[in-house]
Amino acid sequence: MEQADLDLIRQARRGKPEALADIVRNYQQFVYRTAYGVLQNATDAEDATQEAFIKAFRSLKQLREERTFPTWLARIAVRVSLDMLASRQRRAQSPSDEVSAAVSGAEDAAAARIDVDRALARLNEEHRTVIVLRAFHGLEYDEIAQVLDIPVGTVRSRLHHARMQLRRFLGGERGDG
Known part of the structure; x- marks a missing residue:
């Protein structure tokens, strides 16, 4: 700071x-x-x-x-x-309505952003929240634990499950695309 x-x-x-x-x-x-x-x-x-x-x-x-x-x-x-x-x-x-209104620039980037927004929307609020705090704000695990008032182990678990779900939603598993 x-x-x-x-x-x-x-x-x-x-x-x-x-x-x-x-x-x-x-x-x-x-x-x-x-x-x-x-x-x-x-x-x-x-x-x-x-x-x-x-x-x-x-x-x-x-x-x-x-x-x-x-x-x-x-x-x-x-x-x-x-x-x-x-x-x-x-x-x-529809998540794409809101995203498409805000997206500008290259079509590939816009499509990727829409896919990510849709995948995030499919996560439950606990998983979505830890992903946002970690990936978008760069908070460390202990900071996320403080923000959410949960143990660091719970943060790690939620992040792991959220990442696995995002991979699945985005077709990132081998053989899916």
Whole structure:
């Protein structure tokens, strides 16, 4: 974590509104990608992002160590996203509709991205969440364990099973393609 971010967090804890705005600007994509990875829906991810920042700012003074801010914020984003999944039924929507609206560039890359999004959507929320935190955010196993409040062994197990399922969904097993 950069010193500038640490300074912003300290300023925000003292109630400086400009620091809060800068934190949102610096971490908005991080929180959104985390929420989207869990929810697999852009509108829900935007709502979860907003809710996660509100919850984070309300409890910022409870953050024990500023250096753990990204992990702490990811934990809030995951919890908000999981709460949203539990509280409302997801509306039926073709994953390719949302992805195709956002995809630009080479057709091969777009097709691969659609395949990955569809495969992620097929994972259960526990497996999808650990994959998002590890693959998209680069969190270490112990950080994922902290975010999800589960043992490191459970993180390893979920990642293993999620990767196996993704390989199967993407036709990565030998003889499938």
